[in-house]
Amino acid sequence: MNDMRIVKRDVEMNDIKISAKDVQVYYGDTHAIKDVNVEIKDKTVTAFIGPSGCGKSTFLRCLNRMNDTIDICRVSGEIKIEGEDIYDKRVDPVQLRAKVGMVFQKPNPFPKSIYDNIAYGPRIHGLARSKADLDDIVEKSLRRGAIWDEVKDRLHAPGTGLSGGQQQRLCIARAVATEPEVLLMDEPCSALDPIATAQVEELIDELRENFSVVIVTHSMQQAARVSQKTAFFHLGNLVEYGETAQIFTNPEDPRTESYITGRIG
Amino acid sequence: MNNDKHIATAFDRDLEAIQALIMKMGGMVEANITAAAQALEDRDVETAAKVRAADKAIDALEEQINEEAARVIALRSPAAGDLRTVLTVMKISGNLERCGDYAKNLAKRTGVLAELAPIDGAGASIRRMARAVEEMLKLALDAYIQRDADLAEQVRQRDLDVDQMYNALFREFLTYMMEDPRNISACMHLHFIAKNIERMGDHATSIAEQVIYLVTGELPDESRPKGDMTSHTDLGLEPS
Numbered sequence: 001m002n003d004m005r006i007v008k009r010d011v012e013m014n015d016i017k018i019s020a021k022d023v024q025v026y027y028g029d030t031h032a033i034k035d036v037n038v039e040i041k042d043k044t045v046t047a048f049i050g051p052s053g054c055g056k057s058t059f060l061r062c063l064n065r066m067n068d069t070i071d072i073c074r075v076s077g078e079i080k081i082e083g084e085d086i087y088d089k090r091v092d093p094v095q096l097r098a099k100v101g102m103v104f105q106k107p108n109p110f111p112k113s114i115y116d117n118i119a120y121g122p123r124i125h126g127l128a129r130s131k132a133d134l135d136d137i138v139e140k141s142l143r144r145g146a147i148w149d150e151v152k153d154r155l156h157a158p159g160t161g162l163s164g165g166q167q168q169r170l171c172i173a174r175a176v177a178t179e180p181e182v183l184l185m186d187e188p189c190s191a192l193d194p195i196a197t198a199q200v201e202e203l204i205d206e207l208r209e210n211f212s213v214v215i216v217t218h219s220m221q222q223a224a225r226v227s228q229k230t231a232f233f234h235l236g237n238l239v240e241y242g243e244t245a246q247i248f249t250n251p252e253d254p255r256t257e258s259y260i261t262g263r264i265g
Numbered sequence: 266m267n268n269d270k271h272i273a274t275a276f277d278r279d280l281e282a283i284q285a286l287i288m289k290m291g292g293m294v295e296a297n298i299t300a301a302a303q304a305l306e307d308r309d310v311e312t313a314a315k316v317r318a319a320d321k322a323i324d325a326l327e328e329q330i331n332e333e334a335a336r337v338i339a340l341r342s343p344a345a346g347d348l349r350t351v352l353t354v355m356k357i358s359g360n361l362e363r364c365g366d367y368a369k370n371l372a373k374r375t376g377v378l379a380e381l382a383p384i385d386g387a388g389a390s391i392r393r394m395a396r397a398v399e400e401m402l403k404l405a406l407d408a409y410i411q412r413d414a415d416l417a418e419q420v421r422q423r424d425l426d427v428d429q430m431y432n433a434l435f436r437e438f439l440t441y442m443m444e445d446p447r448n449i450s451a452c453m454h455l456h457f458i459a460k461n462i463e464r465m466g467d468h469a470t471s472i473a474e475q476v477i478y479l480v481t482g483e484l485p486d487e488s489r490p491k492g493d494m495t496s497h498t499d500l501g502l503e504p505s
Contacts, residue, residue: 220344248344249349250349257345258269260345262271262273263267263271263272
């Protein structure tokens with residue numbers, strides 16, 4: 001199937017951004033991710049779907065080593081971003097997370113001003129040489145987060161004073177401020193109303209110009225709307241991975257079909 | 266395709282309801298084709314009038330099916346096999362509606378033909394051709410409800426027979442017209458009827474192709490056998 005959205009950018013998006021081989025994740029004795037192999041393309045939105053507990057968030061969290069923070073969690077296999085093994089001993093997880101940004105389910109702005117929310121990352125990573133530099137980064141990030149016009153007159157007001165949808169876009173702006181290569185989103189719209197959701201989805205589509213976006217969502221409709229590639233997880237297995245339009249019109253695996261059509265599978 | 270029940274049972278009911286409407290519509294169209302062809306052979310103007318009246322109900326059903334399909338799309342966002350079910354329902358209802366129109370046209374022409382001198386054997390030939398098409402429609406709808414792509418493929422192949430019947434009639438009518446210009450009026454009407462029945466065969470084929478799409482997710486790609494040669498036919502006969 002030809003997804004016109006993919007064809008349009010075919011020239012620049014044939015690159016593989018993330019490649020995972022034989023990834024296994026254990027929480028203690030629980031085998032949470034089984035033998036996952038996947039290649040995620042650059043400048044593409046990839047959606048992870050599947051029922052609760054299927055491992056989609058766990059796998060997402062492997063991509064920026066967020067699972068390192070959980071003591072009983074063990075990850076094996078190989079995950080490369082741009083050919084570089086992110087589980088290599090020499091990789092600093094903090095640097096990695098600057099390169100692989102993350103947005104969470106609930107908007108979690110720092111209890112600081114809007115300006116400082118954005119400036120925090122670039123400051124600690126030393127991305128700005130001067131105040132003017134930092135101002136530029138803040139403006140550019142807020143524009144990329146599609147929230148600049150709404151906050152430009154109150155940059156020093158607290159970020160927590162914004163509406164839920166605005167807070168989430170602020171968090172996305174914060175995530176892109178460190179110029180990441182990959183943006184991970186774990187159900188970024190589940191706490192938002194439909195209008196705010198549409199704004200965030202529109203934003204995701206714009207972010208695709210510059211980033212590889214991976215989004216975990218419980219909303220099949222959202223996966224269908226925003227992604228070009230979809231991966232369906234079930235019981236820790238990656239059951240099917242393909243073009244979104246194909247997954248939603250003619251999935252190959254009966255388990256995928258059961259799930260996306262709302263049947264007991 | 267996956268035929269397990271949905272978690273939302275109302276979704277199953279909606280899908281079953283629109284498919285039941287398609288089967289009902291199919292039954293009405295089949296009955297109308299048979300009745301129209303029989304009326305033509307029997308020069309039975311009364312039955313022909315009934316066929317024309319019955320077409321209104323077929324048109325109304327098509328409208329109802331499209332409304333129901335639109336409602337399912339709006340309310341349930343069907344995906345995968347469910348989506349293909351709704352899409353094919355809409356296309357098939359369109360195909361059936363066209364077949365109904367052709368049957369109605371056949372009935373209309375029956376009124377004129379009953380006033381004209383009969384053409385030997387034409388009524389029976391038309392009825393046989395209509396019978397073949399009605400059979401194709403029936404099998405195509407059976408294939409649809411049974412999700413049987415093999416049966417649908419057989420229906421596609423059958424269209425060749427209908428095309429050949431049409432070729433034969435086309436030549437026959439031309440010959441009658443050459444023989445006696447007084448046959449022209451009747452033969453022109455009969456030819457339109459034969460052509461319309463041939464088109465019904467194409468619609469039945471299209472339904473069969475929708476069944477293949479519904480079951481496999483892909484339309485059959487190789488071009489189906491085509492037997493209608495009349496576009497290239499010149500009998501080489503000049504009126505004496």
